[in-house]
Amino acid sequence: MKVVVLIKQTPDTAELPKVSADDVRAGKVKATMVINPWDEYAAEEAIQLGDRFDFDSVAISMGSPEAVEALKHALAMGVGAAALVDNTALTGGDLFTTADALAAAIAAQGAVDLVLCGKQSVDDNGGAVYAGVAVKLGWPLVTGVTKIVDVANGRITVERLVEGGQEVLSVPLPAVVSVGKEINDPRYPSFMGIRKASKANIPATAAASLGVASGAGRTSWTNVRKPEERKSKVVMIDGASAQEKAAKLADALIAEKVI
Protein backbone atom coordinates (compact mmCIF):
# COMPACT_ATOMS: atom_id res chain seq x y z
CA MET A 1 0.00 0.00 0.00
CA LYS A 2 1.09 3.53 -0.61
CA VAL A 3 0.57 6.78 1.27
CA VAL A 4 1.27 10.22 -0.14
CA VAL A 5 1.96 12.97 2.36
CA LEU A 6 1.43 16.53 1.16
CA ILE A 7 4.06 19.00 2.31
CA LYS A 8 4.28 22.77 2.05
CA GLN A 9 7.29 24.94 2.67
CA THR A 10 6.32 27.91 4.82
CA PRO A 11 8.05 30.71 6.73
CA ASP A 12 9.34 29.89 10.21
CA THR A 13 6.49 30.82 12.56
CA ALA A 14 8.79 33.07 14.61
CA GLU A 15 9.38 35.20 11.49
CA LEU A 16 5.75 35.59 10.38
CA PRO A 17 5.29 38.97 12.12
CA LYS A 18 8.16 40.37 10.04
CA VAL A 19 6.61 39.35 6.73
CA SER A 20 5.83 42.50 4.75
CA ALA A 21 2.76 43.15 2.63
CA ASP A 22 5.00 44.08 -0.33
CA ASP A 23 6.75 40.72 -0.21
CA VAL A 24 3.45 38.83 -0.02
CA ARG A 25 2.14 40.83 -2.99
CA ALA A 26 5.30 40.00 -4.95
CA GLY A 27 5.11 36.35 -3.92
CA LYS A 28 8.64 36.52 -2.51
CA VAL A 29 8.59 36.35 1.27
CA LYS A 30 11.93 36.96 2.92
CA ALA A 31 12.06 34.54 5.82
CA THR A 32 13.70 31.35 6.94
CA MET A 33 11.68 28.69 5.17
CA VAL A 34 10.81 25.43 6.91
CA ILE A 35 8.44 22.50 6.55
CA ASN A 36 4.96 23.72 7.50
CA PRO A 37 4.69 22.74 11.20
CA TRP A 38 1.28 21.10 10.70
CA ASP A 39 2.72 18.89 7.95
CA GLU A 40 5.26 17.33 10.31
CA TYR A 41 2.35 15.50 11.95
CA ALA A 42 1.25 14.13 8.57
CA ALA A 43 4.80 13.04 7.73
CA GLU A 44 5.19 11.35 11.12
CA GLU A 45 1.90 9.53 10.66
CA ALA A 46 2.92 8.36 7.18
CA ILE A 47 6.11 6.89 8.66
CA GLN A 48 4.16 5.18 11.45
CA LEU A 49 1.73 3.72 8.90
CA GLY A 50 4.77 2.21 7.23
CA ASP A 51 5.57 0.37 10.47
CA ARG A 52 1.97 -0.54 11.30
CA PHE A 53 0.55 -1.50 7.90
CA ASP A 54 3.54 -1.72 5.59
CA PHE A 55 2.76 1.46 3.68
CA ASP A 56 5.33 2.93 1.32
CA SER A 57 5.42 6.68 1.75
CA VAL A 58 6.01 9.50 -0.71
CA ALA A 59 6.12 13.21 0.15
CA ILE A 60 4.84 15.62 -2.51
CA SER A 61 5.11 19.38 -2.42
CA MET A 62 4.16 22.13 -4.80
CA GLY A 63 6.47 25.12 -4.67
CA SER A 64 9.60 26.71 -5.97
CA PRO A 65 12.74 24.57 -6.48
CA GLU A 66 13.82 25.69 -2.97
CA ALA A 67 10.83 23.79 -1.52
CA VAL A 68 12.84 20.57 -1.89
CA GLU A 69 14.33 21.54 1.49
CA ALA A 70 10.93 20.90 3.12
CA LEU A 71 10.73 17.58 1.28
CA LYS A 72 14.20 16.73 2.52
CA HIS A 73 13.02 17.33 6.06
CA ALA A 74 10.27 14.75 5.49
CA LEU A 75 12.81 12.34 3.98
CA ALA A 76 15.18 12.90 6.90
CA MET A 77 12.33 12.05 9.28
CA GLY A 78 11.92 8.75 7.43
CA VAL A 79 9.47 9.25 4.57
CA GLY A 80 10.51 6.91 1.74
CA ALA A 81 10.59 9.14 -1.33
CA ALA A 82 9.71 12.65 -2.47
CA ALA A 83 8.56 14.55 -5.54
CA LEU A 84 8.26 18.26 -6.29
CA VAL A 85 5.66 20.04 -8.39
CA ASP A 86 7.54 23.11 -9.59
CA ASN A 87 5.18 26.09 -9.73
CA THR A 88 7.78 28.65 -10.80
CA ALA A 89 6.02 29.29 -14.12
CA LEU A 90 2.51 29.12 -12.67
CA THR A 91 0.78 32.46 -12.07
CA GLY A 92 -2.70 33.57 -11.13
CA GLY A 93 -3.71 30.40 -9.39
CA ASP A 94 -5.65 29.88 -6.19
CA LEU A 95 -6.00 27.07 -3.68
CA PHE A 96 -7.94 24.96 -6.16
CA THR A 97 -5.18 25.37 -8.74
CA THR A 98 -2.80 23.96 -6.14
CA ALA A 99 -5.28 21.16 -5.43
CA ASP A 100 -5.57 20.27 -9.12
CA ALA A 101 -1.79 20.15 -9.52
CA LEU A 102 -1.35 18.03 -6.39
CA ALA A 103 -4.15 15.68 -7.45
CA ALA A 104 -2.44 15.18 -10.81
CA ALA A 105 0.89 14.56 -9.07
CA ILE A 106 -0.77 12.00 -6.79
CA ALA A 107 -2.37 10.26 -9.76
CA ALA A 108 1.06 10.13 -11.42
CA GLN A 109 2.32 8.04 -8.49
CA GLY A 110 0.27 5.07 -9.66
CA ALA A 111 -1.84 3.20 -7.12
CA VAL A 112 -2.13 5.39 -4.02
CA ASP A 113 -4.27 4.25 -1.10
CA LEU A 114 -4.11 7.25 1.19
CA VAL A 115 -3.23 10.94 1.13
CA LEU A 116 -2.21 12.53 4.44
CA CYS A 117 -1.92 16.26 5.02
CA GLY A 118 -1.63 18.75 7.85
CA LYS A 119 -4.53 20.82 9.15
CA GLN A 120 -3.52 23.99 7.32
CA SER A 121 -0.46 26.01 6.38
CA VAL A 122 0.85 28.71 8.69
CA ASP A 123 0.96 31.21 5.82
CA ASP A 124 -2.26 30.76 3.79
CA ASN A 125 -4.18 29.38 6.80
CA GLY A 126 -6.78 27.97 4.41
CA GLY A 127 -7.13 24.32 5.35
CA ALA A 128 -8.95 23.73 2.07
CA VAL A 129 -6.45 22.49 -0.53
CA TYR A 130 -7.02 18.91 0.61
CA ALA A 131 -10.75 19.25 0.00
CA GLY A 132 -9.94 20.27 -3.56
CA VAL A 133 -7.61 17.28 -3.86
CA ALA A 134 -10.29 14.90 -2.54
CA VAL A 135 -12.95 16.22 -4.91
CA LYS A 136 -10.59 16.19 -7.89
CA LEU A 137 -9.61 12.57 -7.18
CA GLY A 138 -13.17 11.60 -6.26
CA TRP A 139 -11.99 10.22 -2.90
CA PRO A 140 -13.62 10.68 0.50
CA LEU A 141 -12.15 13.27 2.88
CA VAL A 142 -11.83 13.13 6.66
CA THR A 143 -10.36 16.16 8.43
CA GLY A 144 -9.00 16.82 11.90
CA VAL A 145 -8.05 13.17 12.49
CA THR A 146 -6.51 12.54 15.90
CA LYS A 147 -5.94 8.78 15.56
CA ILE A 148 -5.77 6.24 12.78
CA VAL A 149 -7.44 3.28 14.44
CA ASP A 150 -7.12 0.71 11.69
CA VAL A 151 -6.55 0.06 8.02
CA ALA A 152 -8.29 -3.15 6.98
CA ASN A 153 -10.56 -4.60 4.31
CA GLY A 154 -10.14 -1.63 2.02
CA ARG A 155 -11.22 0.87 4.65
CA ILE A 156 -9.56 3.24 7.08
CA THR A 157 -11.03 3.81 10.52
CA VAL A 158 -10.17 7.07 12.25
CA GLU A 159 -11.01 9.19 15.25
CA ARG A 160 -11.49 12.89 14.85
CA LEU A 161 -12.39 15.84 17.01
CA VAL A 162 -15.03 18.42 16.22
CA GLU A 163 -16.54 21.09 18.45
CA GLY A 164 -18.29 19.33 21.29
CA GLY A 165 -17.64 15.79 20.14
CA GLN A 166 -15.38 12.99 19.10
CA GLU A 167 -16.30 10.87 16.09
CA VAL A 168 -15.08 7.45 15.10
CA LEU A 169 -15.73 6.77 11.44
CA SER A 170 -14.53 4.67 8.57
CA VAL A 171 -14.25 5.48 4.88
CA PRO A 172 -13.27 3.35 1.90
CA LEU A 173 -9.75 3.65 0.52
CA PRO A 174 -8.36 5.47 -1.32
CA ALA A 175 -9.07 8.48 0.87
CA VAL A 176 -7.71 11.88 1.86
CA VAL A 177 -7.10 12.47 5.57
CA SER A 178 -5.97 15.66 7.31
CA VAL A 179 -4.49 15.22 10.75
CA GLY A 180 -4.51 17.30 13.92
CA LYS A 181 -1.73 17.91 16.42
CA GLU A 182 -3.08 15.32 18.81
CA ILE A 183 -2.24 12.46 16.47
CA ASN A 184 1.46 12.03 17.30
CA ASP A 185 4.73 13.65 18.33
CA PRO A 186 6.73 14.25 15.16
CA ARG A 187 10.27 12.92 15.46
CA TYR A 188 13.35 15.02 14.85
CA PRO A 189 15.33 13.94 11.82
CA SER A 190 18.25 11.71 12.80
CA PHE A 191 21.80 12.45 11.70
CA MET A 192 21.69 9.42 9.40
CA GLY A 193 18.33 10.58 8.06
CA ILE A 194 19.66 14.02 7.26
CA ARG A 195 22.66 12.52 5.44
CA LYS A 196 20.44 10.23 3.43
CA ALA A 197 18.01 13.04 2.58
CA SER A 198 20.81 15.32 1.45
CA LYS A 199 21.76 12.79 -1.22
CA ALA A 200 18.20 11.98 -2.26
CA ASN A 201 17.14 12.43 -5.83
CA ILE A 202 13.91 14.43 -5.81
CA PRO A 203 12.24 14.54 -9.22
CA ALA A 204 10.62 17.86 -10.17
CA THR A 205 7.69 18.21 -12.56
CA ALA A 206 6.49 21.55 -13.87
CA ALA A 207 2.90 22.29 -12.92
CA ALA A 208 2.08 22.97 -16.58
CA SER A 209 3.04 19.43 -17.56
CA LEU A 210 0.48 18.16 -15.03
CA GLY A 211 -2.21 19.94 -17.03
CA VAL A 212 -2.54 22.94 -14.72
CA ALA A 213 -2.73 26.29 -16.50
CA SER A 214 -1.83 29.75 -15.27
CA GLY A 215 -4.59 32.23 -14.57
CA ALA A 216 -7.10 29.53 -13.66
CA GLY A 217 -7.79 30.81 -10.14
CA ARG A 218 -11.38 31.38 -9.06
CA THR A 219 -10.22 33.89 -6.48
CA SER A 220 -7.36 36.32 -6.14
CA TRP A 221 -5.87 38.43 -3.37
CA THR A 222 -5.98 42.21 -3.54
CA ASN A 223 -5.32 45.03 -1.09
CA VAL A 224 -2.72 42.95 0.76
CA ARG A 225 -1.82 44.87 3.90
CA LYS A 226 -0.55 44.60 7.47
CA PRO A 227 -3.25 44.60 10.15
CA GLU A 228 -3.47 47.71 12.27
CA GLU A 229 -1.06 47.65 15.17
CA ARG A 230 -2.66 47.29 18.54
CA LYS A 231 -2.50 50.81 19.94
CA SER A 232 -3.38 50.28 23.58
CA LYS A 233 -0.81 51.36 26.12
CA VAL A 234 -0.66 49.10 29.11
CA VAL A 235 -2.06 50.41 32.38
CA MET A 236 -0.10 48.76 35.18
CA ILE A 237 -2.18 48.04 38.26
CA ASP A 238 -0.23 48.59 41.47
CA GLY A 239 -1.18 47.83 45.03
CA ALA A 240 0.18 46.76 48.38
CA SER A 241 -1.28 43.25 48.08
CA ALA A 242 -2.63 40.85 45.47
CA GLN A 243 -6.11 41.55 46.85
CA GLU A 244 -5.73 45.29 46.36
CA LYS A 245 -4.46 44.87 42.79
CA ALA A 246 -7.27 42.44 42.03
CA ALA A 247 -9.88 44.86 43.38
CA LYS A 248 -8.56 47.72 41.23
CA LEU A 249 -8.47 45.51 38.13
CA ALA A 250 -11.99 44.19 38.71
CA ASP A 251 -13.28 47.78 38.95
CA ALA A 252 -11.43 48.78 35.79
CA LEU A 253 -12.79 45.83 33.79
CA ILE A 254 -16.34 46.48 34.95
CA ALA A 255 -15.90 50.15 33.92
CA GLU A 256 -14.70 48.91 30.49
CA LYS A 257 -17.98 46.94 30.24
CA VAL A 258 -16.20 43.72 29.29
CA ILE A 259 -17.55 41.89 32.35
Next chain:
Amino acid sequence: MSVLVWVEQTKSGPVASSWEVLGKGRQLADALGTQLVAAVIGGETAKTAEEATKYGADEVLTLTDGALADYRLSAYAAALTQAVGAAGATVVLAAGTTRGREVTAMVAAQLGAGLAPDAIDLKVDGGKLVAVRSVYSNNILADIVYSSAVQVASVRPRSFPMPEAGAAKGAVKAVAPNLGAVAEQIVEVRSTDTGEVSLTDASKIVSGGRGVAQDPAKGFALITELAGVLGAAVGASRAAVDAGYIPYKYQVGQTGKTVKPDLYIAAGISGAIQHLAGMGGSKVIVAINKDAEAPIFEKASYGIVGDLYEVVPALTTEFKKRIG
Protein backbone atom coordinates in the same frame (compact mmCIF):
# COMPACT_ATOMS: atom_id res chain seq x y z
CA MET B 1 -29.60 35.12 -7.22
CA SER B 2 -29.55 34.85 -3.46
CA VAL B 3 -27.31 34.79 -0.43
CA LEU B 4 -27.41 31.36 1.19
CA VAL B 5 -26.27 30.74 4.77
CA TRP B 6 -25.89 27.25 6.19
CA VAL B 7 -27.21 27.32 9.74
CA GLU B 8 -25.21 24.57 11.38
CA GLN B 9 -26.78 22.56 14.16
CA THR B 10 -25.36 20.01 16.54
CA LYS B 11 -27.16 17.70 18.96
CA SER B 12 -27.37 20.62 21.37
CA GLY B 13 -29.02 22.94 18.84
CA PRO B 14 -28.01 25.62 16.35
CA VAL B 15 -24.41 26.81 16.45
CA ALA B 16 -24.35 30.40 17.75
CA SER B 17 -21.84 31.68 15.21
CA SER B 18 -24.25 30.67 12.43
CA TRP B 19 -26.56 33.48 13.57
CA GLU B 20 -23.67 35.94 13.34
CA VAL B 21 -23.21 34.90 9.71
CA LEU B 22 -26.95 35.04 9.01
CA GLY B 23 -27.03 38.56 10.45
CA LYS B 24 -24.22 39.62 8.12
CA GLY B 25 -25.92 37.74 5.28
CA ARG B 26 -28.93 40.06 5.69
CA GLN B 27 -26.72 43.12 5.07
CA LEU B 28 -25.03 41.47 2.08
CA ALA B 29 -28.37 40.41 0.56
CA ASP B 30 -29.68 43.97 0.97
CA ALA B 31 -26.52 45.38 -0.64
CA LEU B 32 -26.88 42.94 -3.53
CA GLY B 33 -30.66 43.45 -3.76
CA THR B 34 -31.29 39.73 -3.38
CA GLN B 35 -33.03 37.32 -1.06
CA LEU B 36 -31.42 35.89 2.07
CA VAL B 37 -31.96 32.15 2.31
CA ALA B 38 -31.00 29.93 5.25
CA ALA B 39 -30.38 26.20 4.88
CA VAL B 40 -30.90 23.81 7.78
CA ILE B 41 -29.63 20.25 7.34
CA GLY B 42 -30.18 17.31 9.69
CA GLY B 43 -32.26 14.42 10.93
CA GLU B 44 -34.55 17.04 12.49
CA THR B 45 -34.66 20.59 11.22
CA ALA B 46 -37.96 22.16 12.28
CA LYS B 47 -36.82 23.89 15.46
CA THR B 48 -33.67 25.45 14.00
CA ALA B 49 -35.59 26.44 10.84
CA GLU B 50 -38.21 28.25 12.91
CA GLU B 51 -35.47 30.11 14.75
CA ALA B 52 -33.79 31.04 11.46
CA THR B 53 -36.95 32.84 10.33
CA LYS B 54 -36.48 35.20 13.29
CA TYR B 55 -32.96 36.22 12.24
CA GLY B 56 -33.82 37.86 8.96
CA ALA B 57 -33.97 35.00 6.43
CA ASP B 58 -36.48 35.59 3.61
CA GLU B 59 -36.73 31.86 3.15
CA VAL B 60 -35.51 28.81 5.06
CA LEU B 61 -34.76 25.60 3.21
CA THR B 62 -34.83 22.41 5.26
CA LEU B 63 -33.07 19.26 4.11
CA THR B 64 -34.26 16.55 6.46
CA ASP B 65 -33.28 12.89 6.31
CA GLY B 66 -32.44 10.13 8.76
CA ALA B 67 -29.12 9.77 6.94
CA LEU B 68 -28.32 13.33 8.05
CA ALA B 69 -28.98 12.70 11.76
CA ASP B 70 -25.29 12.11 12.40
CA TYR B 71 -23.00 14.57 10.67
CA ARG B 72 -21.09 13.15 7.73
CA LEU B 73 -19.14 15.46 5.48
CA SER B 74 -20.03 14.00 2.10
CA ALA B 75 -23.74 13.88 2.94
CA TYR B 76 -23.81 17.42 4.31
CA ALA B 77 -21.80 18.74 1.37
CA ALA B 78 -24.24 17.06 -1.03
CA ALA B 79 -27.20 18.55 0.85
CA LEU B 80 -25.72 22.05 0.90
CA THR B 81 -24.81 21.82 -2.79
CA GLN B 82 -28.43 20.89 -3.43
CA ALA B 83 -29.58 23.89 -1.39
CA VAL B 84 -27.30 26.17 -3.44
CA GLY B 85 -29.12 24.98 -6.56
CA ALA B 86 -32.58 25.28 -4.99
CA ALA B 87 -31.86 28.81 -3.80
CA GLY B 88 -30.07 29.87 -6.96
CA ALA B 89 -27.40 31.13 -4.60
CA THR B 90 -24.44 33.18 -5.82
CA VAL B 91 -23.10 33.75 -2.30
CA VAL B 92 -22.74 30.75 0.03
CA LEU B 93 -21.72 31.29 3.64
CA ALA B 94 -21.25 29.27 6.82
CA ALA B 95 -19.71 29.77 10.23
CA GLY B 96 -16.04 28.77 10.19
CA THR B 97 -16.37 25.91 12.63
CA THR B 98 -14.56 22.62 11.93
CA ARG B 99 -17.63 21.42 10.05
CA GLY B 100 -18.40 24.75 8.43
CA ARG B 101 -14.91 25.03 7.03
CA GLU B 102 -14.84 21.55 5.52
CA VAL B 103 -18.39 21.65 4.14
CA THR B 104 -17.83 25.01 2.41
CA ALA B 105 -14.52 23.75 0.99
CA MET B 106 -16.21 20.65 -0.43
CA VAL B 107 -19.15 22.62 -1.84
CA ALA B 108 -16.83 25.14 -3.50
CA ALA B 109 -14.68 22.35 -4.92
CA GLN B 110 -17.72 20.50 -6.26
CA LEU B 111 -19.31 23.61 -7.80
CA GLY B 112 -16.11 25.01 -9.28
CA ALA B 113 -16.65 28.06 -7.08
CA GLY B 114 -14.12 30.35 -5.46
CA LEU B 115 -13.57 29.95 -1.72
CA ALA B 116 -12.44 32.27 1.06
CA PRO B 117 -11.78 30.09 4.13
CA ASP B 118 -12.12 31.58 7.62
CA ALA B 119 -12.95 35.11 6.45
CA ILE B 120 -13.02 37.85 9.09
CA ASP B 121 -15.10 40.36 7.13
CA LEU B 122 -17.43 40.38 4.14
CA LYS B 123 -18.55 43.21 1.90
CA VAL B 124 -20.06 43.85 -1.50
CA ASP B 125 -18.23 45.71 -4.24
CA GLY B 126 -19.59 46.13 -7.76
CA GLY B 127 -22.22 43.43 -7.25
CA LYS B 128 -19.62 40.87 -6.14
CA LEU B 129 -18.63 39.51 -2.75
CA VAL B 130 -15.31 40.59 -1.26
CA ALA B 131 -14.03 38.53 1.68
CA VAL B 132 -11.31 39.75 4.01
CA ARG B 133 -8.93 37.06 5.21
CA SER B 134 -6.35 37.19 7.96
CA VAL B 135 -3.37 35.21 6.71
CA TYR B 136 0.24 34.54 7.68
CA SER B 137 -1.16 33.60 11.08
CA ASN B 138 -2.86 36.98 11.56
CA ASN B 139 0.11 39.02 10.36
CA ILE B 140 -1.28 39.97 6.91
CA LEU B 141 -4.76 40.94 5.72
CA ALA B 142 -5.95 40.38 2.16
CA ASP B 143 -9.18 41.03 0.28
CA ILE B 144 -10.34 37.98 -1.64
CA VAL B 145 -12.13 38.79 -4.90
CA TYR B 146 -13.93 36.19 -6.95
CA SER B 147 -13.93 35.48 -10.67
CA SER B 148 -16.42 32.60 -10.25
CA ALA B 149 -20.20 33.07 -10.44
CA VAL B 150 -20.73 31.29 -7.12
CA GLN B 151 -18.77 32.78 -4.22
CA VAL B 152 -18.21 30.72 -1.09
CA ALA B 153 -16.81 31.75 2.28
CA SER B 154 -16.59 30.36 5.78
CA VAL B 155 -16.56 33.01 8.48
CA ARG B 156 -14.44 33.04 11.62
CA PRO B 157 -16.66 32.99 14.72
CA ARG B 158 -17.14 36.38 16.44
CA SER B 159 -16.36 38.33 13.28
CA PHE B 160 -19.86 39.82 13.33
CA PRO B 161 -22.19 40.75 16.16
CA MET B 162 -25.00 38.44 17.15
CA PRO B 163 -28.15 39.79 15.41
CA GLU B 164 -31.29 40.58 17.41
CA ALA B 165 -34.08 38.06 16.99
CA GLY B 166 -37.14 39.73 15.44
CA ALA B 167 -40.59 38.67 14.33
CA ALA B 168 -40.61 35.55 12.18
CA LYS B 169 -40.92 36.46 8.53
CA GLY B 170 -39.45 33.91 6.15
CA ALA B 171 -41.32 30.87 4.87
CA VAL B 172 -39.94 27.41 5.59
CA LYS B 173 -39.65 25.18 2.51
CA ALA B 174 -38.63 21.53 2.54
CA VAL B 175 -36.21 20.27 -0.09
CA ALA B 176 -36.01 16.47 -0.35
CA PRO B 177 -32.33 15.54 0.07
CA ASN B 178 -30.80 13.50 -2.72
CA LEU B 179 -27.69 12.20 -1.00
CA GLY B 180 -26.62 9.24 -3.10
CA ALA B 181 -24.20 6.80 -1.51
CA VAL B 182 -22.51 8.18 1.61
CA ALA B 183 -18.89 7.07 1.90
CA GLU B 184 -18.51 7.57 5.64
CA GLN B 185 -19.71 4.99 8.13
CA ILE B 186 -20.11 6.29 11.64
CA VAL B 187 -18.70 3.84 14.18
CA GLU B 188 -19.28 5.96 17.25
CA VAL B 189 -19.99 9.54 18.26
CA ARG B 190 -18.92 10.55 21.76
CA SER B 191 -20.05 13.84 23.14
CA THR B 192 -17.25 15.85 24.69
CA ASP B 193 -19.72 18.63 25.35
CA THR B 194 -19.15 19.32 29.03
CA GLY B 195 -21.17 22.50 28.89
CA GLU B 196 -18.01 24.60 28.88
CA VAL B 197 -17.86 27.68 26.68
CA SER B 198 -15.97 27.00 23.45
CA LEU B 199 -12.83 29.06 22.95
CA THR B 200 -13.68 30.39 19.52
CA ASP B 201 -17.17 31.50 20.58
CA ALA B 202 -16.12 32.88 23.96
CA SER B 203 -16.55 36.55 24.83
CA LYS B 204 -14.21 36.09 27.79
CA ILE B 205 -11.17 33.81 28.13
CA VAL B 206 -8.83 33.11 31.02
CA SER B 207 -5.60 31.45 29.87
CA GLY B 208 -2.66 29.92 31.66
CA GLY B 209 0.92 29.39 30.55
CA ARG B 210 4.30 28.26 31.72
CA GLY B 211 3.78 30.35 34.86
CA VAL B 212 1.76 27.50 36.39
CA ALA B 213 4.81 25.17 36.26
CA GLN B 214 5.26 25.20 40.03
CA ASP B 215 1.93 23.39 40.50
CA PRO B 216 0.13 23.00 37.17
CA ALA B 217 -2.93 21.23 38.55
CA LYS B 218 -3.52 23.94 41.12
CA GLY B 219 -2.71 26.69 38.63
CA PHE B 220 -5.32 25.53 36.13
CA ALA B 221 -7.80 24.83 38.93
CA LEU B 222 -7.49 28.49 39.98
CA ILE B 223 -7.78 29.64 36.35
CA THR B 224 -10.84 27.44 35.82
CA GLU B 225 -12.41 28.83 38.98
CA LEU B 226 -11.94 32.41 37.79
CA ALA B 227 -13.27 31.45 34.36
CA GLY B 228 -16.31 29.93 36.06
CA VAL B 229 -17.14 33.14 37.93
CA LEU B 230 -16.74 35.21 34.74
CA GLY B 231 -18.58 32.75 32.47
CA ALA B 232 -15.34 32.56 30.51
CA ALA B 233 -13.65 29.82 28.52
CA VAL B 234 -10.32 28.38 29.67
CA GLY B 235 -7.33 28.70 27.36
CA ALA B 236 -3.63 27.92 27.42
CA SER B 237 -0.36 28.77 25.77
CA ARG B 238 1.58 26.27 23.73
CA ALA B 239 4.17 26.03 26.51
CA ALA B 240 1.48 24.82 28.92
CA VAL B 241 0.11 22.33 26.38
CA ASP B 242 3.53 21.00 25.37
CA ALA B 243 4.42 20.54 29.04
CA GLY B 244 1.31 18.38 29.38
CA TYR B 245 -0.46 20.66 31.88
CA ILE B 246 -3.64 20.80 29.78
CA PRO B 247 -4.92 19.15 26.55
CA TYR B 248 -4.20 20.62 23.13
CA LYS B 249 -7.80 21.65 22.46
CA TYR B 250 -7.29 24.56 24.89
CA GLN B 251 -4.30 25.95 23.01
CA VAL B 252 -4.52 29.53 21.78
CA GLY B 253 -2.03 30.72 19.19
CA GLN B 254 -0.51 30.10 15.81
CA THR B 255 -0.74 26.32 15.97
CA GLY B 256 -3.80 26.41 18.22
CA LYS B 257 -6.97 28.45 18.02
CA THR B 258 -7.39 32.06 16.98
CA VAL B 259 -9.70 33.78 19.44
CA LYS B 260 -11.32 37.19 19.59
CA PRO B 261 -12.94 37.69 22.99
CA ASP B 262 -13.91 41.00 24.58
CA LEU B 263 -11.67 40.09 27.51
CA TYR B 264 -8.55 37.92 27.49
CA ILE B 265 -6.80 37.31 30.79
CA ALA B 266 -3.31 35.83 30.33
CA ALA B 267 -1.98 34.36 33.57
CA GLY B 268 1.64 33.30 33.60
CA ILE B 269 1.96 33.66 29.83
CA SER B 270 5.13 35.39 28.68
CA GLY B 271 3.66 36.35 25.30
CA ALA B 272 5.62 34.55 22.60
CA ILE B 273 4.71 35.95 19.18
CA GLN B 274 3.08 32.64 18.28
CA HIS B 275 0.67 33.15 21.18
CA LEU B 276 0.09 36.83 20.43
CA ALA B 277 -0.85 35.86 16.84
CA GLY B 278 -3.79 33.90 18.20
CA MET B 279 -5.21 36.39 20.69
CA GLY B 280 -4.00 39.82 19.53
CA GLY B 281 -7.50 40.64 18.27
CA SER B 282 -8.97 40.55 21.77
CA LYS B 283 -10.64 43.80 22.81
CA VAL B 284 -9.15 44.03 26.31
CA ILE B 285 -6.08 42.03 27.31
CA VAL B 286 -5.06 41.57 30.93
CA ALA B 287 -1.57 40.24 31.67
CA ILE B 288 -0.63 38.72 35.00
CA ASN B 289 3.03 37.80 35.22
CA LYS B 290 5.78 37.67 37.80
CA ASP B 291 8.26 39.03 35.28
CA ALA B 292 7.71 42.76 34.71
CA GLU B 293 9.73 42.47 31.48
CA ALA B 294 7.51 39.77 29.90
CA PRO B 295 6.58 40.74 26.31
CA ILE B 296 2.88 40.11 27.01
CA PHE B 297 2.75 43.49 28.81
CA GLU B 298 3.50 45.26 25.51
CA LYS B 299 0.23 43.93 24.07
CA ALA B 300 -1.81 44.19 27.25
CA SER B 301 -4.42 46.78 28.15
CA TYR B 302 -3.93 46.12 31.88
CA GLY B 303 -1.01 44.53 33.61
CA ILE B 304 -0.38 43.14 37.06
CA VAL B 305 3.10 42.13 38.10
CA GLY B 306 2.57 39.38 40.59
CA ASP B 307 2.28 35.71 41.40
CA LEU B 308 -0.68 34.15 39.58
CA TYR B 309 -1.26 31.79 42.52
CA GLU B 310 -2.14 34.90 44.55
CA VAL B 311 -3.57 37.25 41.92
CA VAL B 312 -5.93 34.80 40.17
CA PRO B 313 -7.77 33.68 43.35
CA ALA B 314 -7.86 37.31 44.50
CA LEU B 315 -9.56 38.21 41.21
CA THR B 316 -12.04 35.37 41.70
CA THR B 317 -12.91 36.77 45.13
CA GLU B 318 -13.24 40.35 43.85
CA PHE B 319 -15.43 39.40 40.89
CA LYS B 320 -17.62 37.26 43.13
CA LYS B 321 -18.20 40.35 45.29
CA ARG B 322 -19.11 42.50 42.29
CA ILE B 323 -21.09 40.18 40.05
CA GLY B 324 -22.25 37.58 42.57
